[in-house]
Amino acid sequence: MYHAISMQNSTNLVAPGDQIVPGWLKTFWLYFMLTSALIWGWSSLSGPRSAASVVLTVVTVGLGHSIGLHRGIIHRSYRCSRVVRGTLAYLFVHSGLGGPLSWIRVHYFRDYWQNRLDCPAFFRYDHSIGRDYYWNLHFSLQPADIGQYEIPAEDLHDPWLAFLEKTWYLHVLAAAGLIWAVFGFEAMIVCVPLRISITILGHWLVGFISHKYGYARYDIDDATEHGYNNWVLGALSFGEGFHNNHHAHPSSAKMSSTWYELDMGWYLVAILRALGLVWDVQVQGRTPTKRDRAKPRLFRWHWPWQD
Numbered sequence: 001m002y003h004a005i006s007m008q009n010s011t012n013l014v015a016p017g018d019q020i021v022p023g024w025l026k027t028f029w030l031y032f033m034l035t036s037a038l039i040w041g042w043s044s045l046s047g048p049r050s051a052a053s054v055v056l057t058v059v060t061v062g063l064g065h066s067i068g069l070h071r072g073i074i075h076r077s078y079r080c081s082r083v084v085r086g087t088l089a090y091l092f093v094h095s096g097l098g099g100p101l102s103w104i105r106v107h108y109f110r111d112y113w114q115n116r117l118d119c120p121a122f123f124r125y126d127h128s129i130g131r132d133y134y135w136n137l138h139f140s141l142q143p144a145d146i147g148q149y150e151i152p153a154e155d156l157h158d159p160w161l162a163f164l165e166k167t168w169y170l171h172v173l174a175a176a177g178l179i180w181a182v183f184g185f186e187a188m189i190v191c192v193p194l195r196i197s198i199t200i201l202g203h204w205l206v207g208f209i210s211h212k213y214g215y216a217r218y219d220i221d222d223a224t225e226h227g228y229n230n231w232v233l234g235a236l237s238f239g240e241g242f243h244n245n246h247h248a249h250p251s252s253a254k255m256s257s258t259w260y261e262l263d264m265g266w267y268l269v270a271i272l273r274a275l276g277l278v279w280d281v282q283v284q285g286r287t288p289t290k291r292d293r294a295k296p297r298l299f300r301w302h303w304p305w306q307d
Helices: 002-009 023-045 047-074 084-092 100-114 129-138 159-183 185-212 232-237 245-248 264-274
Strands: 018-020 140-142 214-220 294-302
Touching: 018 245, 023 100, 023 129, 023 185, 047 084, 047 100, 047 185, 084 100, 084 159, 100 159, 129 140, 129 214, 140 159, 159 185, 185 232
Parallel strands: none
Antiparallel strands: 018 140, 214 294
């Protein structure tokens, strides 16, 4: 399978020595969830079940993924206790996106290459949506030297994160079994397979679109990918759709930069700060969060019809 993908884009698909390998677990997991959702999801929907699924999405994707793993552990946009850090990482596991260390690694891989001019094809966004779906949801990078990506040792060797990396799917399945036992099969379908299918596909789609289309207010010198902002996706993804802002201010806990950009994740950070659970919060415009190579510019728009 690796040979098939490399033949499609044999020129600079990945860096010399690195390999693209099939992600068997994440592929099986996606289609296991998606098949269950397609078979039983529609007939299981109801107002209360949908509301419960939305609440779980806010807790697992908003607090767990966007606030806990992305802004907290990866970008260190605030400080918190190890208990809060570990709890947020556990909430991330229940998003159904995968293991925390896998996501930490892939984020560092992407950030490293996208901020260079020699970015390999696997991490660029000059291909079709179909190819991106195939690559990103079915394959993973196996680096020749993980040390070049400078992933903090305290993350790579964190015992709690390592435990969650090995067992993440068991926690999700256990939660599914508990919901089934207490609330019934239909509630389990809506709150687990349907929610997780939407989360995985939604996360991938937001990532693809926010690297291809929208408006940008920054250029990043000597970088292949600058990212774009999108009002709708930003509001729906807890601020993750304001990707140009994020490329320019990676350590900011606030991904929006003006009144018309709705970053729901920022409000979650504000709640945690008000409760005293996080502190020393980094905010663009108030603390030094801007990447040195980020240069403000007049709005640059790019939409699908301009391809």
